[in-house]
Amino acid sequence: MTVAEDAPRRSRDSSKSSKPTQINNDATDVEQQHQVPPIIAKHGQLHRGLSSRQVSMIAIAGTIGTGLFLGTGRSLAQGGPASMLICYGVVGFVVYVTLLLLGEMATQYPVAGSFNAYAVRFFSPAYGFALSWNYWFNDAVSVASDLTAAQLVLQYWTTWHTWVISLIFWVFLVGINAVHVRTYGELEYWLSSLKVATIVVFIILGICVNAGANTSHEYIGAKFWHIDGAPFHGGFGGFARVFVTASFAFGGTESLGITAGETRNPSRNMPRVVKFVFWRILIFYILCILLIGLNVPWNYPNLSNRSTTTSPFTIIFQMAGSTAAGSFMNTVILTSVLSAGNHALFAGTRVLYGLATAEPTPQAPTIFARTTSRGIPLPALLATSSVSILCFGSSFIGSGVLWGWLQNIVGVSNQIAWFSIGLASWRFRRAWVLQGRPLSEMKFRARWTWPWGPAFVVIAVSVIIIIQGWSSVIPHFSAVDFVSFYIEIPVMLLFYTFWLLFHRSPSPKSSPSTLQPAVSPSAIPQPTSTSSTSPPSAFTPLLVSRARSSRWRVHDFVDVRTVDLYRDEYADEEVDVVEDKVREERVSGRWRWVWKAYYFLA
Template identity: 35%
Template sequence: MSVRGSTDDSLGDKEKSAVRAETFVIANDKNRLDVSEIDGVHRRLKERHVQMIAIAGTIGTGLFLGSGKALAGGGPLGALVAYALVGSIAYSSLAALGEMTSHAPISGSFPHFAARWVDPSFGFAMGWNYWYTNAISVPVEITAATILITFWDDNLSHQAGYTALFCVLVCLVNIFGVRWFGESEFFFSIIKLLLITSLILVGLIIDLGGGPDHDRRGFRYWKNPGAVARAGLVHSHIGVDRFLAILNQLVQAGFSFQGMELVAIAASETINPRRNIAKAVRRVFWRVLVFYILGIIVTGMIVPYNDPDLLQDHGGGTAAESPYVIVMNRAGIKVLPHIVNACVLLSAFSAGNSFLYSSSRILYGLALRGQAPRFFARCTQAGLPLIAVLSTSLLAWLAFMNVASGAQTVFNWFVNLSSIGGFITWWGVNLTYLFFYRGFRAQGFDRKKLSYYSFLQPGLAIWGFFWSTIIILINGFPVFWHFNASDFLVAYINLPLFFALWIVWKVVKRTSVWKPMEMDFVTGIPSIEETENPPTPPTTFLGKVAAVIF
């Protein structure tokens, strides 16, 4: 490793600062930071694709169905607290990613940032953890889709056919390439935005007595059966038991928010990545506030948490467990539940599609830098990392487990496995940002000159890091009341796996943690002139409207 530039002890503080601003680190070849010559992906995602992916790309069953489970487990206030806390963690992670990606919009995304600015072994563990977390989320969404199909067809003998159909379609969209992925997600995101907006409005109308039954619910269910459910763990103290019920919903809320970092992963395949990623990250705050927080508030107003039809950990397994479908049926609305179910079905497909895309690109990024077998880095002439996509697609077929084991059992297992992996990702992203922040400042770079800059940093990253740590450690606490080996493994197996990956790579490669003045903020990172084209002002009315929306 070599460092260009130096500071002279004879210089004053101002002169030292000026010289340091021109100082940067150039890595040696063994770190594989510059992979531009072998990186075969193309920038084909347009601005409208990126903006819609950022707003609604990974909204799926975690929100539309999972919110009902959170309501059943924590009550309306408990679900709201869980979603608000996890939403703040997710936003802190995306804000951290926004700054790092606006500086380095390159393949590999945050696992490479971790390897570049924290420790190569830490990046290795981050990458493989994220690949597994998102790859396993694909069968989660496919499993959820088969649950949704039972709203119309409850013949269990048809389940295998539906599962195969969804697996094939998800794989095909990704095999067709990033342009088809972008167009499909643009279309699906519009449907999801219309759906969640419509559900919130319809829920408010029904709550205020505007439905066919003219029953004004208001905050009735916050009083009876109550604002917070009981966990059923501490029978002697109702306050403690309710607090534990809220904690128990944090993992479910995590699955609803999982995948928000997709927009940063797509940076290497995005036109004008710095400008588009910055705009996308700024809009995510409103996505969290409107679609998740407002949505969970409305959910708690229209259905009581003890409703037997809500999504539970046992029994049933139909789309009628969605709180919105429940209230529409009971309010006497006959057609809308079918429309809602169809839209949620498309949302499940879209989320699975997005998870397959993000996990395959992380695998590709690992292969580029020697942290995965090199054949995963092979691209077609059209810029598709075909081997990475096909290999990751194989995990989608795990959805067939629901045919034999029962859809809900598999769904809940995969939700927990992927959610804890998601919290580990957020924990690692915020830790990486804290290293980035320290090194960036030490080497004299100015964060305010980045395309995306958050004035809440580094406090926001510290918040996300702290709460991610707490949730990772306590996520499986109910198992200690009624110990079950399989539940314990599902809750905590990701932790030893992550640290095993970290330690093994450190021992084999003899890596070390980067010091602030050793971090490389230059090698292999394209300049603004190389990635950004001058913005073209719209000239038509529709173009101006699109510019505001996208």
């Protein structure tokens, strides 16, 4: 075994041998140690305060929200039931593969900034700079989108100054995110639990309504697939347009990586979340989409127009014959709007914090790197929340129109995020192979996606981005729609060019003739080392490139043969070892089936 291969094992062994508490193998002693040691976090840094239970529900809350409850109405009105089912299925599979690729990197390097950091580290600092600012803007706009959606939901009961509720929601969300990451996680857990329970009820009720348990007492079946204009309403343009609303609906799964920097025991929790959460989401989405297409016609009045958007979920509850049930469903949708806004505000805050803590050169003003004693990046939180003032613009142009534009912008931004994850994974995997590290050293590996996974994501997302704006060009050009579909691309190019033109990379110390691999057998970074005065960051790609005679560059691609693959690798802490031992004893003890069911559901 080479020194390079033995280093991770030695670092893990040394970290375990230095633990102050010896864990007894006896089950009784383990139960006595269920008081998990607190995680000691330094002032000025994020705290690892999110449990596996909370991270799982955060992933669900980020995807089951306004995109599913309200966006499906817009998708049905624009493309018809068949277009909606096909597009959501295609996007769902792309996102599933993307999530597996992200899980590999997030488990190996659980850092703040997530896929933005991986793009900087393995592909290009300039591209990562553009991606990070674009995604931050995406999250900030998502908060505005969710608060605008709240006004649409409130129109079910009243049209009186609905912007007031949006303002109250905004103040509440900022307050929750300013307290502690555990407060955010617990709120997300319970709001998401309510949504999951409601969707289960909806699936059962939707089947009953379709079978005849409706106000008309008639069997519906697939008759709405055969009405005029169905099942593919709007032709190819309508079909392609649904891709962006589906991308808006599935947006948020990539934020699993953003939570990695504040997740306890990421070596175990991140793979578990990646494996199980998406299957729940996919089942929920596909079943819900199918039932909506069967029970609600694409031309239902006020399903989606300039001034309002009606949730198909509320319509189906009303079809069951209960006004109270419709109000209940609308209330759940309102809580989901609150949850989605909470999730977007959290993610945007962490992205901005990651930009400000980038090394060797911060990619945002360093004031956004400041945190409170509870680990909250307060300046980044205030900056992100201030952008949501956009929601009040709905008073002038119509809530339905504004929400549609914001939905397009956020949907395309989500697609760029998935594209970038595929790109970063492509480079990460290539670096791993070229540098000779055995695949067995990866903490999590999606075997069935090797080697085609990254290429599939990059190509599939590129095709979707290109074709989804078809209806904005043919048969008539719509400047506003075209901009909402494609504005993200020139913005990315602008930020990319800005970084190349105005940022000078530090000159390499070695000459072109003496280039050596970044990780040599005699100088392998130790994960548990405390010799450095500043914490490591995944925004620090170890670039060993040829010296440039000019600051003007066409690209700053990272050399995958020399990028440091050991930096920021997570070494298990005492709290992780204790939690793993407790879990193992529970699932193999007397009440193992109860605990297995608990861990699966929670």
